[in-house]
Amino acid sequence: MGYQVLARKWRPKNFHQLVGQDHVSRALVNALDTDRLHHAYLFTGTRGVGKTTLARILAKCLNCETGVTSEPCGICSTCEAIDTGRFVDLIEVDAASRTKVEDTRELLDNVQYAPTQGRYKVYLIDEVHMLSTHSFNALLKTLEEPPPHVKFLLATTDPQKLPATVLSRCLQFQLKNMPAERVVEHLRFLLTEEKVSFDEASLRLLGRAADGSMRDALSLTDQAIAFGQGNLVAEQIASMLGVLDHQHLQGLLRALVKHDPAELMAVVATLAEQAPDFASVLQDLASLLHRLTLAQVVPDALPEDQLNREELIQLAASLPAEEVQLYYQLAIEGRRDLPLAPDPRTGLEMTLLRMLAFRPQGIPELPEQPLTPQATDPKLQAPETAETLAHESISSAEIATQPVVQGQPSEPQRAAEPRVSPLTPAVAMQVNEPQAVQNVSALPPRVHQEKLATLENNEDWLQMFDQLNLQGWAGTQVRNLCLLERQGNSLRFAAPAQALAFINDDLKASLLSQLQNLLKEDLQLAFEAQDPLPFDNVSVRREKLRGQLLTATLESFQQHPHIQLLEEVFDAELDAASLVPAAWLEENKLH
Known part of the structure; x- marks a missing residue:
């Protein structure tokens, strides 16, 4: 006997062997066990998920010589005939090749006759959506009230093309696509039984390439076995599939x-x-x-x-x-x-x-040299150009003699506004921060830090953080920690419960290694969840400082005489959202 392809050799023979369609097999098993059988079933789903296989299993359950059962014996003449496609009372129709109404009428002419060999005459119509409109009309009456010895099993990959009159006469079962994990699991079992060597990477490649179809997975596995001369190796499978390394x-x-x-x-x-x-x-x-x-x-x-x-x-x-x-x-x-x-x-x-x-760039850096000469006022180091101070040279006579625009309604006229260059974020950053803000206890910029030789309390931890080489996602998570206490060589950290869930073992090990390198001593770290935290962590302390810096910077602008004059003469409004304290820029450059 010649070689039998895996898709046919391993076609499920009963509901227990069916993979990935538990919701359908459960419903059919219960219906068979309780003798609540419908006369028409519709199985839908993409290619290779088991529509025809389910229909053949159901035909065996209905005609097995042991009786109507959810567990056909598989060894009687009826079960063997259905498995080999020789059962005369299982009439399989390919609707794609028999679309004409004459074909349907010829098929239905034999419905009234009793089954020849089995208990039921089963009509399995595959790709039923390919039937013509006239064929559907000819089928409707028989599909709704067939003889008691007749069962209709319809299968389709495109149920949207079926008339509502057909859908309403059938029990519908939507078969699911096979997840790649389920395909890999089945291939692992199958290849072990076939005594074919494989590696896990090759199975994952085949599982993804199957795209939800178990039949495609088995066909690709056949091809892979031939390609690899009986062995499945990931590199060879990738080459066969044209998958990128x-x-x-x-x-x-x-x-x-x-x-x-x-x-x-x-x-x-x-x-x-x-x-x-x-x-x-x-x-x-x-x-x-x-x-x-x-x-x-x-x-x-x-x-x-x-x-x-x-x-x-x-x-x-x-x-x-x-x-x-x-x-x-x-x-x-x-x-x-x-x-x-x-x-x-x-x-x-x-x-x-x-x-x-388009990757995030952060706050733009200031140029090393000022773009224009600085203002003499120590509170505002923004450049004063002829345009920005043009209003100082406008006399009251000039304001009174501004021309009136023709065609506009009469209303109090205002002076023509000179073009004033807006304060850019880079300029706004150059405002000197008040002494009150400079005295705020905060994380000092990294450039001014001296390396701490001890770590006794949370303030030491806040200052030592910038000496840790933790970047990206790892640094973001460690910022959520505060130091509760130190007892000997044991450091106890706390973080909010939601943040602590992201501090995994690898990150803990990295933090321990860096702290030991900085302090030159053996340490033990403990972590616990606390909401709220008793002390500031790095993120909270920085936000407090930023808020105070922003408030002080805004007050400095609002109190500056030039800003007040702009607001008075031109009815200008200060855009607080455009202000960025210089310390923020320094922090962005360093962090």
């Missing part, structure tokens, strides 16, 4: 982390040599960014057998969460716009360069 994808991601456009284009050039599907490259990149977000937010959600799991966690700690979200959104939009690009490679390159161009 994950090393290239992580090369793209590493270049994005470094913000290095030259390295990014070099990786794209290497990719282009393999003639990949550039839309798939963006799709795989989006999938990788999704896993990166999981590593940042819910590290435990990453499967233990995930390829390069440790490298993903390291990248997650070095890339801010907002950048990951931006890159993911741009990858999705870039894939959508790829057909509009001059060519696919150009579309990929522009999408990647757009990621770098």
